[in-house]
């Protein structure tokens with residue numbers, strides 16, 4: 429089934445053009461080859477010929493994406509990106525994410541894309557030349573190393589990894605895990621607690637992000653942490669032991685690490701939510717397609733009221749998630765304070781995504797959990813999103829705090845804005 433993308437009356441012509449160009453690539457170049465495009469070398473059932481063919485298919489899609497001017501939507505034109513503005517990028521994501529894994533084919537894949545944005549904003553000219561450009565050109569890979577096994581990731585100010593100044597070098601010691609892309613990475617951006625020149629670091633500040641090449645002595649990638657029953661993964665556990673890097677490897681001013689992490693996550697959360705909506709859209713299409721064709725107990729599934737309930741509930745979930753996310757994006761675009769809205773979508777959208785995919789799996793029965801459909805992968809992704817980038821509970825606390833602050837100041841909430 430093709431994704432049905434029509435012009436939206438209330439948005440700019442450029443946004444409609446981007447959505448339409450993206451949908452053409454998804455429908456013509458990716459979906460018809462979805463089973464062949466991701467053949468990978470570790471799969472014993474796949475031949476060398478099939479691997480070569482999958483590489484050729486991916487390169488063909490990337491070429492089409494570049495021809496359409498859609499490559500790397502998160503990057504300015506001067507860095508080889510398509511220079512989309514925030515809303516254009518957000519609206520593009522709901523379309524490209526309809527095809528699982530498509531982000532990589534559009535040159536915007538985490539954690540590289542987040543690291544690229546941070547390097548664009550905080551990097552010196554020297555750092556950009558050395559790390560950003562090769563990352564954009566695909567000659568390097570990277571990871572973002574913040575979460576630790578011995579400190580709560582949902583409270584980043586509790587991180588224990590330290591960087592201490594020794595002459596012109598930072599000396600880093602710490603234990604991280606879930607550093608995605610850790611095996612492939614050539615360098616990591618490591619979140620460290622740094623010394624305050626005026627005294628020891630305090631709990632509330634002085635976090636600094638430091639670029640650490642993986643081949644630096646003392647960087648020990650211990651393992652890929654097994655995730656979702658897979659015995660291996662690229663989410664790595666890493667021990668940094670007396671790792672020395674030049675002070676010129678720090679990103680921005682000393683102590684700006686926490687702010688840089690927030691910069692990374694703010695817009696990123698809207699983009700992730702729009703991705704989730706694209707995936708829900710796909711799950712919905714798959715579900716309805718099956719309901720219309722599968723015969724059970726003397727009738728098509730679509731005639732059973734339990735199943736009709738799935739259609740209605742999923743429709744409501746997708747519409748609510750999408751409108752909340754667009755509202756949040758518009759608020760960010762107009763310069764308002766979007767913190768409450770960001771937390772709200774960060775909770776609501778992954779939960780809605782989980783429900784929609786869960787229903788689609790139920791409708792497909794055994795096939796729903798098989799590798800023949802993208803639903804099982806979506807289910808894992810949706811569930812994981814409720815933890816990554818700040819778990820639900822942390823965002824609920826933030827919403828309540830913002831609301832109560834408003835009411836304590838004598839105002840109430842204006843849901844019209």
Ligand SMILES: Cc1cc2nc3c(=O)[nH]c(=O)nc-3n(C[C@H](O)[C@H](O)[C@H](O)COP(=O)(O)OP(=O)(O)OC[C@H]3O[C@@H](n4cnc5c(N)ncnc54)[C@H](O)[C@@H]3O)c2cc1C
Pocket residue numbers: 539571572573574575576579580581582583605606607608609655663812815816817818819820821822825
């Ligand atoms: C697949 C995957 C990829 C990841 N990739 C990266 C990466 O590339 N780089 C990186 O640095 N990190 C990465 N992470 C880590 C992720 O960002 C953290 O898991 C997340 O920030 C939560 O931290 P934690 O796991 O330490 O959970 P904790 O902080 O220990 O929290 C555990 C649970 O406690 C509850 N909780 C927390 N605070 C409160 C509170 N105040 N009140 C009530 N309940 C609370 C929540 O339910 C929460 O889920 C990844 C995680 C996953 C699963």
